[in-house]
Amino acid sequence: LTVIIQGFGAVGAHASRILKERIPEAKVIGISDLEGYLYNENGLTVEELFGLWKNFGLVTNKYFKDKVAPEGYKHPTKFSTNANNLLLENAFCMVPAAPIFNYLGVRSSDEASMLVDRMGKWAVIIEGANTYSPDPNRRAARTRMEQIVYGEKGVMIANDYLVNSGGVIFAAQEHIIKTPENLQIPDEMLGNREAVEKWLKDHEDDFAKLSKQRLIAGEEYRENVIHRNMIELVDLLASNPDMLPCTA
Ligand SMILES: NC(=O)c1ccc[n+]([C@@H]2O[C@H](COP(=O)([O-])OP(=O)(O)OC[C@H]3O[C@@H](n4cnc5c(N)ncnc54)[C@H](O)[C@@H]3O)[C@@H](O)[C@H]2O)c1
Known part of the structure:
Protein backbone atom coordinates (compact mmCIF):
# COMPACT_ATOMS: atom_id res chain seq x y z
CA LEU A 1 0.00 0.00 0.00
CA VAL A 163 -13.03 11.85 5.79
CA ASN A 164 -13.40 14.63 8.38
CA SER A 165 -16.84 13.47 9.53
CA GLY A 166 -15.70 13.01 13.15
CA GLY A 167 -14.93 16.73 13.40
CA VAL A 168 -18.02 17.63 11.38
CA ILE A 169 -20.33 15.54 13.61
CA PHE A 170 -18.83 17.08 16.75
CA ALA A 171 -19.18 20.61 15.33
CA ALA A 172 -22.78 19.88 14.25
CA GLN A 173 -23.69 18.66 17.74
CA GLU A 174 -22.30 21.85 19.22
CA HIS A 175 -24.19 23.85 16.61
CA ILE A 176 -27.52 22.15 17.40
CA ILE A 177 -27.21 22.14 21.20
CA LYS A 178 -24.21 23.86 22.75
CA THR A 179 -22.46 22.01 25.60
CA PRO A 180 -23.65 23.81 28.76
CA GLU A 181 -20.97 25.44 30.89
CA ASN A 182 -21.33 22.94 33.74
CA LEU A 183 -20.43 20.11 31.27
CA GLN A 184 -17.27 21.71 29.91
CA ILE A 185 -14.10 20.14 31.30
CA PRO A 186 -12.51 22.74 33.65
CA ASP A 187 -9.39 24.27 32.06
CA GLU A 188 -7.18 23.49 35.06
CA MET A 189 -7.91 19.76 34.62
CA LEU A 190 -6.78 19.59 30.99
CA GLY A 191 -3.66 17.48 30.59
CA ASN A 192 -4.41 15.50 33.76
CA ARG A 193 -5.83 12.26 32.37
CA GLU A 194 -6.86 10.73 35.72
CA ALA A 195 -8.63 13.88 36.91
CA VAL A 196 -10.47 14.24 33.58
CA GLU A 197 -11.59 10.61 33.63
CA LYS A 198 -12.94 10.98 37.18
CA TRP A 199 -14.68 14.23 36.26
CA LEU A 200 -16.30 12.57 33.22
CA LYS A 201 -17.48 9.65 35.38
CA ASP A 202 -18.97 12.06 37.93
CA HIS A 203 -20.94 13.82 35.16
CA GLU A 204 -21.95 10.62 33.35
CA ASP A 205 -25.73 11.04 33.91
CA ASP A 206 -25.78 14.65 32.70
CA PHE A 207 -23.82 13.68 29.56
CA ALA A 208 -26.29 10.85 28.88
CA LYS A 209 -29.20 13.35 29.12
CA LEU A 210 -27.40 15.81 26.82
CA SER A 211 -26.69 13.12 24.25
CA LYS A 212 -30.39 12.03 24.24
CA GLN A 213 -31.47 15.64 23.64
CA ARG A 214 -28.88 15.95 20.86
CA LEU A 215 -30.02 12.71 19.23
CA ILE A 216 -33.65 13.91 19.04
CA ALA A 217 -32.69 17.38 17.82
CA GLY A 218 -30.14 15.90 15.37
CA GLU A 219 -32.66 13.51 13.80
CA GLU A 220 -35.11 16.36 13.26
CA TYR A 221 -32.36 18.52 11.75
CA ARG A 222 -31.24 15.63 9.50
CA GLU A 223 -34.74 15.21 8.04
CA ASN A 224 -34.83 18.89 7.10
CA VAL A 225 -31.35 18.76 5.55
CA ILE A 226 -32.12 15.59 3.53
CA HIS A 227 -35.31 17.19 2.25
CA ARG A 228 -33.46 20.37 1.23
CA ASN A 229 -30.57 18.45 -0.39
CA MET A 230 -32.91 16.18 -2.37
CA ILE A 231 -34.70 19.20 -3.82
CA GLU A 232 -31.33 20.77 -4.72
CA LEU A 233 -30.08 17.52 -6.32
CA VAL A 234 -33.24 16.90 -8.35
CA ASP A 235 -33.22 20.52 -9.58
CA LEU A 236 -29.56 20.14 -10.57
CA LEU A 237 -30.08 16.86 -12.47
CA ALA A 238 -33.24 18.17 -14.14
CA SER A 239 -31.25 21.16 -15.38
CA ASN A 240 -28.38 19.00 -16.74
CA PRO A 241 -28.26 15.15 -16.66
CA ASP A 242 -24.52 15.32 -17.53
CA MET A 243 -23.98 16.50 -13.96
CA LEU A 244 -24.07 12.83 -12.83
CA PRO A 245 -20.51 11.96 -11.76
CA CYS A 246 -20.61 8.58 -13.58
CA THR A 247 -22.68 6.76 -16.18
CA ALA A 248 -24.37 3.55 -15.04
N1 LIG B 1 -6.11 21.05 11.17
C1 LIG B 1 -7.31 20.49 11.19
O1 LIG B 1 -7.85 20.14 12.26
C2 LIG B 1 -8.04 20.18 9.92
C3 LIG B 1 -9.05 19.29 9.99
C4 LIG B 1 -9.69 18.97 8.81
C5 LIG B 1 -9.33 19.55 7.62
N2 LIG B 1 -8.36 20.46 7.58
C6 LIG B 1 -8.02 21.00 6.25
O2 LIG B 1 -6.82 20.39 5.80
C7 LIG B 1 -6.04 21.31 5.03
C8 LIG B 1 -4.68 21.48 5.69
O3 LIG B 1 -4.83 21.96 7.00
P1 LIG B 1 -3.64 21.92 8.04
O4 LIG B 1 -4.24 22.27 9.36
O5 LIG B 1 -2.87 20.64 7.90
O6 LIG B 1 -2.74 23.15 7.52
P2 LIG B 1 -1.19 23.39 7.81
O7 LIG B 1 -0.96 24.84 7.54
O8 LIG B 1 -0.76 22.81 9.11
O9 LIG B 1 -0.48 22.54 6.66
C9 LIG B 1 -0.64 22.81 5.31
C10 LIG B 1 0.55 22.22 4.58
O10 LIG B 1 0.31 22.36 3.19
C11 LIG B 1 1.49 22.88 2.60
N3 LIG B 1 1.11 23.56 1.37
C12 LIG B 1 0.55 24.78 1.19
N4 LIG B 1 0.38 25.02 -0.12
C13 LIG B 1 0.85 23.92 -0.77
C14 LIG B 1 0.96 23.56 -2.13
N5 LIG B 1 0.56 24.40 -3.09
N6 LIG B 1 1.46 22.35 -2.45
C15 LIG B 1 1.87 21.51 -1.48
N7 LIG B 1 1.81 21.80 -0.17
C16 LIG B 1 1.31 22.99 0.17
C17 LIG B 1 2.11 23.79 3.65
O11 LIG B 1 3.47 24.02 3.41
C18 LIG B 1 1.87 22.92 4.89
O12 LIG B 1 2.90 21.95 4.97
C19 LIG B 1 -6.89 22.59 4.99
O13 LIG B 1 -7.70 22.54 3.82
C20 LIG B 1 -7.74 22.48 6.24
O14 LIG B 1 -8.93 23.24 6.12
C21 LIG B 1 -7.67 20.78 8.71
Whole structure:
Protein backbone atom coordinates (compact mmCIF):
# COMPACT_ATOMS: atom_id res chain seq x y z
CA LEU A 1 0.00 0.00 0.00
CA THR A 2 1.67 3.19 -1.19
CA VAL A 3 0.58 6.72 -0.31
CA ILE A 4 1.45 10.23 -1.45
CA ILE A 5 0.46 13.26 0.64
CA GLN A 6 0.01 16.76 -0.79
CA GLY A 7 0.79 19.13 2.11
CA PHE A 8 2.79 17.88 5.10
CA GLY A 9 1.22 20.10 7.79
CA ALA A 10 -1.06 19.28 10.73
CA VAL A 11 -3.33 17.03 8.66
CA GLY A 12 -0.67 15.48 6.39
CA ALA A 13 1.97 14.84 9.08
CA HIS A 14 -0.52 13.30 11.52
CA ALA A 15 -2.14 11.26 8.72
CA SER A 16 1.27 9.75 7.90
CA ARG A 17 2.02 9.11 11.59
CA ILE A 18 -1.33 7.40 12.21
CA LEU A 19 -1.05 5.39 8.98
CA LYS A 20 2.35 4.05 10.10
CA GLU A 21 0.95 3.14 13.53
CA ARG A 22 -2.14 1.37 12.21
CA ILE A 23 -0.81 -0.17 8.97
CA PRO A 24 2.96 -0.59 9.51
CA GLU A 25 3.45 -2.15 6.06
CA ALA A 26 2.01 0.94 4.35
CA LYS A 27 4.61 3.16 2.66
CA VAL A 28 4.39 6.93 2.40
CA ILE A 29 6.39 7.35 -0.81
CA GLY A 30 5.86 11.06 -1.43
CA ILE A 31 5.09 14.25 0.48
CA SER A 32 4.96 17.91 -0.48
CA ASP A 33 4.89 21.30 1.20
CA LEU A 34 5.25 24.90 0.04
CA GLU A 35 8.95 24.38 -0.78
CA GLY A 36 8.75 21.25 -2.94
CA TYR A 37 8.30 17.52 -2.78
CA LEU A 38 10.19 14.43 -1.65
CA TYR A 39 9.77 11.02 -3.28
CA ASN A 40 11.20 7.61 -2.46
CA GLU A 41 9.60 4.57 -4.05
CA ASN A 42 10.75 2.40 -1.12
CA GLY A 43 9.08 4.63 1.45
CA LEU A 44 10.09 7.84 3.21
CA THR A 45 11.21 7.87 6.85
CA VAL A 46 7.92 9.12 8.27
CA GLU A 47 9.00 9.36 11.93
CA GLU A 48 11.97 11.53 10.97
CA LEU A 49 9.86 13.79 8.74
CA PHE A 50 7.20 14.09 11.46
CA GLY A 51 9.92 15.29 13.87
CA LEU A 52 11.16 17.83 11.32
CA TRP A 53 7.61 19.13 10.85
CA LYS A 54 7.17 19.52 14.63
CA ASN A 55 10.43 21.45 14.94
CA PHE A 56 10.63 23.43 11.70
CA GLY A 57 7.21 23.42 9.99
CA LEU A 58 8.49 23.08 6.43
CA VAL A 59 10.32 19.81 5.84
CA THR A 60 11.00 18.99 2.19
CA ASN A 61 13.78 21.48 1.46
CA LYS A 62 15.35 21.00 4.90
CA TYR A 63 15.41 17.21 4.51
CA PHE A 64 16.94 17.65 1.04
CA LYS A 65 19.67 20.01 2.28
CA ASP A 66 20.54 18.02 5.43
CA LYS A 67 20.13 14.45 4.20
CA VAL A 68 19.90 14.12 0.44
CA ALA A 69 22.29 16.77 -0.92
CA PRO A 70 25.39 15.55 1.04
CA GLU A 71 24.97 12.09 -0.54
CA GLY A 72 23.91 13.35 -3.96
CA TYR A 73 22.44 10.79 -6.34
CA LYS A 74 23.35 7.92 -4.00
CA HIS A 75 20.47 8.94 -1.74
CA PRO A 76 17.28 7.03 -2.69
CA THR A 77 15.07 10.08 -2.09
CA LYS A 78 14.47 12.59 -4.83
CA PHE A 79 13.56 16.23 -4.23
CA SER A 80 11.95 18.78 -6.55
CA THR A 81 11.12 22.40 -5.84
CA ASN A 82 7.92 21.97 -7.90
CA ALA A 83 5.48 20.84 -5.19
CA ASN A 84 2.66 20.29 -7.68
CA ASN A 85 4.65 17.65 -9.54
CA LEU A 86 4.12 15.24 -6.63
CA LEU A 87 0.75 14.66 -8.27
CA LEU A 88 2.49 13.15 -11.33
CA GLU A 89 3.67 10.22 -9.20
CA ASN A 90 1.83 6.88 -9.09
CA ALA A 91 0.57 5.51 -5.77
CA PHE A 92 -2.30 3.42 -4.44
CA CYS A 93 -3.63 6.39 -2.52
CA MET A 94 -3.34 10.16 -2.87
CA VAL A 95 -4.11 12.31 0.17
CA PRO A 96 -4.80 16.00 -0.52
CA ALA A 97 -3.86 17.71 2.78
CA ALA A 98 -2.79 21.20 1.64
CA PRO A 99 -5.09 24.20 2.00
CA ILE A 100 -6.16 23.86 -1.66
CA PHE A 101 -9.61 22.71 -2.72
CA ASN A 102 -8.86 22.34 -6.45
CA TYR A 103 -5.98 19.88 -6.35
CA LEU A 104 -7.03 18.47 -9.74
CA GLY A 105 -8.53 20.35 -12.66
CA VAL A 106 -9.69 19.60 -16.19
CA ARG A 107 -8.92 22.96 -17.79
CA SER A 108 -5.91 25.19 -17.19
CA SER A 109 -8.36 27.94 -16.21
CA ASP A 110 -9.31 25.76 -13.20
CA GLU A 111 -5.91 26.82 -11.76
CA ALA A 112 -5.55 23.45 -10.07
CA SER A 113 -2.35 21.88 -8.73
CA MET A 114 -2.43 19.32 -11.57
CA LEU A 115 -4.41 18.64 -14.75
CA VAL A 116 -6.31 15.35 -14.78
CA ASP A 117 -4.68 14.19 -18.01
CA ARG A 118 -1.23 14.39 -16.33
CA MET A 119 -2.05 13.02 -12.86
CA GLY A 120 -0.39 9.83 -11.61
CA LYS A 121 -2.19 6.48 -11.47
CA TRP A 122 -4.06 6.14 -8.17
CA ALA A 123 -6.79 3.80 -6.93
CA VAL A 124 -8.21 6.10 -4.31
CA ILE A 125 -8.12 9.73 -3.18
CA ILE A 126 -8.68 10.43 0.53
CA GLU A 127 -9.44 14.11 0.99
CA GLY A 128 -7.92 15.37 4.24
CA ALA A 129 -8.07 18.94 2.92
CA ASN A 130 -11.31 20.91 2.84
CA THR A 131 -12.23 20.74 -0.82
CA TYR A 132 -15.71 22.25 -0.86
CA SER A 133 -16.28 25.73 -2.25
CA PRO A 134 -19.74 27.35 -2.49
CA ASP A 135 -18.56 29.38 -5.55
CA PRO A 136 -20.68 28.09 -8.51
CA ASN A 137 -17.66 28.20 -10.89
CA ARG A 138 -15.60 26.13 -8.47
CA ARG A 139 -18.46 23.69 -8.03
CA ALA A 140 -18.78 23.26 -11.79
CA ALA A 141 -14.99 22.71 -12.03
CA ARG A 142 -15.24 20.12 -9.27
CA THR A 143 -18.03 18.27 -11.09
CA ARG A 144 -15.98 18.27 -14.32
CA MET A 145 -13.04 16.87 -12.37
CA GLU A 146 -15.16 14.11 -10.76
CA GLN A 147 -16.63 13.13 -14.13
CA ILE A 148 -13.13 12.31 -15.41
CA VAL A 149 -11.34 11.10 -12.28
CA TYR A 150 -14.16 8.95 -10.87
CA GLY A 151 -16.46 8.54 -13.89
CA GLU A 152 -13.80 7.77 -16.53
CA LYS A 153 -10.62 6.77 -14.68
CA GLY A 154 -12.48 4.90 -11.90
CA VAL A 155 -10.50 6.50 -9.06
CA MET A 156 -12.56 6.39 -5.87
CA ILE A 157 -12.82 9.74 -4.09
CA ALA A 158 -13.47 9.81 -0.34
CA ASN A 159 -14.79 13.37 -0.01
CA ASP A 160 -13.63 15.81 2.64
CA TYR A 161 -16.92 15.76 4.57
CA LEU A 162 -16.72 11.96 4.82
CA VAL A 163 -13.03 11.85 5.79
CA ASN A 164 -13.40 14.63 8.38
CA SER A 165 -16.84 13.47 9.53
CA GLY A 166 -15.70 13.01 13.15
CA GLY A 167 -14.93 16.73 13.40
CA VAL A 168 -18.02 17.63 11.38
CA ILE A 169 -20.33 15.54 13.61
CA PHE A 170 -18.83 17.08 16.75
CA ALA A 171 -19.18 20.61 15.33
CA ALA A 172 -22.78 19.88 14.25
CA GLN A 173 -23.69 18.66 17.74
CA GLU A 174 -22.30 21.85 19.22
CA HIS A 175 -24.19 23.85 16.61
CA ILE A 176 -27.52 22.15 17.40
CA ILE A 177 -27.21 22.14 21.20
CA LYS A 178 -24.21 23.86 22.75
CA THR A 179 -22.46 22.01 25.60
CA PRO A 180 -23.65 23.81 28.76
CA GLU A 181 -20.97 25.44 30.89
CA ASN A 182 -21.33 22.94 33.74
CA LEU A 183 -20.43 20.11 31.27
CA GLN A 184 -17.27 21.71 29.91
CA ILE A 185 -14.10 20.14 31.30
CA PRO A 186 -12.51 22.74 33.65
CA ASP A 187 -9.39 24.27 32.06
CA GLU A 188 -7.18 23.49 35.06
CA MET A 189 -7.91 19.76 34.62
CA LEU A 190 -6.78 19.59 30.99
CA GLY A 191 -3.66 17.48 30.59
CA ASN A 192 -4.41 15.50 33.76
CA ARG A 193 -5.83 12.26 32.37
CA GLU A 194 -6.86 10.73 35.72
CA ALA A 195 -8.63 13.88 36.91
CA VAL A 196 -10.47 14.24 33.58
CA GLU A 197 -11.59 10.61 33.63
CA LYS A 198 -12.94 10.98 37.18
CA TRP A 199 -14.68 14.23 36.26
CA LEU A 200 -16.30 12.57 33.22
CA LYS A 201 -17.48 9.65 35.38
CA ASP A 202 -18.97 12.06 37.93
CA HIS A 203 -20.94 13.82 35.16
CA GLU A 204 -21.95 10.62 33.35
CA ASP A 205 -25.73 11.04 33.91
CA ASP A 206 -25.78 14.65 32.70
CA PHE A 207 -23.82 13.68 29.56
CA ALA A 208 -26.29 10.85 28.88
CA LYS A 209 -29.20 13.35 29.12
CA LEU A 210 -27.40 15.81 26.82
CA SER A 211 -26.69 13.12 24.25
CA LYS A 212 -30.39 12.03 24.24
CA GLN A 213 -31.47 15.64 23.64
CA ARG A 214 -28.88 15.95 20.86
CA LEU A 215 -30.02 12.71 19.23
CA ILE A 216 -33.65 13.91 19.04
CA ALA A 217 -32.69 17.38 17.82
CA GLY A 218 -30.14 15.90 15.37
CA GLU A 219 -32.66 13.51 13.80
CA GLU A 220 -35.11 16.36 13.26
CA TYR A 221 -32.36 18.52 11.75
CA ARG A 222 -31.24 15.63 9.50
CA GLU A 223 -34.74 15.21 8.04
CA ASN A 224 -34.83 18.89 7.10
CA VAL A 225 -31.35 18.76 5.55
CA ILE A 226 -32.12 15.59 3.53
CA HIS A 227 -35.31 17.19 2.25
CA ARG A 228 -33.46 20.37 1.23
CA ASN A 229 -30.57 18.45 -0.39
CA MET A 230 -32.91 16.18 -2.37
CA ILE A 231 -34.70 19.20 -3.82
CA GLU A 232 -31.33 20.77 -4.72
CA LEU A 233 -30.08 17.52 -6.32
CA VAL A 234 -33.24 16.90 -8.35
CA ASP A 235 -33.22 20.52 -9.58
CA LEU A 236 -29.56 20.14 -10.57
CA LEU A 237 -30.08 16.86 -12.47
CA ALA A 238 -33.24 18.17 -14.14
CA SER A 239 -31.25 21.16 -15.38
CA ASN A 240 -28.38 19.00 -16.74
CA PRO A 241 -28.26 15.15 -16.66
CA ASP A 242 -24.52 15.32 -17.53
CA MET A 243 -23.98 16.50 -13.96
CA LEU A 244 -24.07 12.83 -12.83
CA PRO A 245 -20.51 11.96 -11.76
CA CYS A 246 -20.61 8.58 -13.58
CA THR A 247 -22.68 6.76 -16.18
CA ALA A 248 -24.37 3.55 -15.04
N1 LIG B 1 -6.11 21.05 11.17
C1 LIG B 1 -7.31 20.49 11.19
O1 LIG B 1 -7.85 20.14 12.26
C2 LIG B 1 -8.04 20.18 9.92
C3 LIG B 1 -9.05 19.29 9.99
C4 LIG B 1 -9.69 18.97 8.81
C5 LIG B 1 -9.33 19.55 7.62
N2 LIG B 1 -8.36 20.46 7.58
C6 LIG B 1 -8.02 21.00 6.25
O2 LIG B 1 -6.82 20.39 5.80
C7 LIG B 1 -6.04 21.31 5.03
C8 LIG B 1 -4.68 21.48 5.69
O3 LIG B 1 -4.83 21.96 7.00
P1 LIG B 1 -3.64 21.92 8.04
O4 LIG B 1 -4.24 22.27 9.36
O5 LIG B 1 -2.87 20.64 7.90
O6 LIG B 1 -2.74 23.15 7.52
P2 LIG B 1 -1.19 23.39 7.81
O7 LIG B 1 -0.96 24.84 7.54
O8 LIG B 1 -0.76 22.81 9.11
O9 LIG B 1 -0.48 22.54 6.66
C9 LIG B 1 -0.64 22.81 5.31
C10 LIG B 1 0.55 22.22 4.58
O10 LIG B 1 0.31 22.36 3.19
C11 LIG B 1 1.49 22.88 2.60
N3 LIG B 1 1.11 23.56 1.37
C12 LIG B 1 0.55 24.78 1.19
N4 LIG B 1 0.38 25.02 -0.12
C13 LIG B 1 0.85 23.92 -0.77
C14 LIG B 1 0.96 23.56 -2.13
N5 LIG B 1 0.56 24.40 -3.09
N6 LIG B 1 1.46 22.35 -2.45
C15 LIG B 1 1.87 21.51 -1.48
N7 LIG B 1 1.81 21.80 -0.17
C16 LIG B 1 1.31 22.99 0.17
C17 LIG B 1 2.11 23.79 3.65
O11 LIG B 1 3.47 24.02 3.41
C18 LIG B 1 1.87 22.92 4.89
O12 LIG B 1 2.90 21.95 4.97
C19 LIG B 1 -6.89 22.59 4.99
O13 LIG B 1 -7.70 22.54 3.82
C20 LIG B 1 -7.74 22.48 6.24
O14 LIG B 1 -8.93 23.24 6.12
C21 LIG B 1 -7.67 20.78 8.71
